[in-house]
Amino acid sequence: MTDPITFPSATPRFALPLLFSGQSQKEFYVNEAHALADALLHAACEGEATDPPASPSDGEAWLIGTGASGEWVGEDGKLASFQAGNWLFAAPNDGMRLFDRSTSQMLLYSGGWQRPAAPAAPNGGATIDAEARAAISDLITALISAGVFPA
Numbered sequence: 001m002t003d004p005i006t007f008p009s010a011t012p013r014f015a016l017p018l019l020f021s022g023q024s025q026k027e028f029y030v031n032e033a034h035a036l037a038d039a040l041l042h043a044a045c046e047g048e049a050t051d052p053p054a055s056p057s058d059g060e061a062w063l064i065g066t067g068a069s070g071e072w073v074g075e076d077g078k079l080a081s082f083q084a085g086n087w088l089f090a091a092p093n094d095g096m097r098l099f100d101r102s103t104s105q106m107l108l109y110s111g112g113w114q115r116p117a118a119p120a121a122p123n124g125g126a127t128i129d130a131e132a133r134a135a136i137s138d139l140i141t142a143l144i145s146a147g148v149f150p151a
Contacts, residue, residue, distance in 0.1 A: 013093050014040055035088050039081035040096075047102030056082040063098065063113065064089075077113065108146065116145035 010017050016036050017029040039061055046053075048063040052070050061081040064072050071087050072080060079090045079098065092098075092109040099106055108114045119138030 014090060032088075035081070035083045036090055038083070039079060039088060039090055042099075043079060043096065044099040044101060045079060047100060052080070052087065058083060058085075063100065063107070106146070114145060116142045 016033040019026055045061045045063045048065045050065040050068045052072055064075050064078050064080050066076050068076050075089050081088045094110050096109040119142050
């Protein structure tokens with residue numbers, strides 16, 4: 001006889017809680033899974049901070065910076081979403097994208113949050129062609145960092 005199939009208690013990528021037959025308080029686990037899915041689907045944040053806002057709105061999300069304090073202690077680098085009066089934390093995975101409303105910038109998670117820097121504008125120089133090539137090279141590097149072009 002084969003061993004019975006066993007399931008983990010959460011999904012592997014974003015730790016969404018799973019249900020089991022005969023489990024009590026299923027609504028708690030279903031609601032938690034829905035809240036996490038709500039925060040992660042088309043993820044967007046108000047900005048990056050190390051301290052929770054004093055009066056967050058329901059559904060408001062923040063990217064937690066290094067050295068977090070208060071209710072965010074130990075949650076550095078995670079996405080914090082305020083739902084039903086509580087902070088819900090989601091750990092990022094490689095490939096996750098997050099829209100930062102404060103900078104209107106898309107962030108990419110690849111071993112850490114990546115914020116591509118804008119290339120410096122060309123200035124000076126006696127040969128325009130060299131400046132143009134340098135600017136194009138910087139643009140390509142920025143687009144690779146943004147995940148637009150492969151590395």
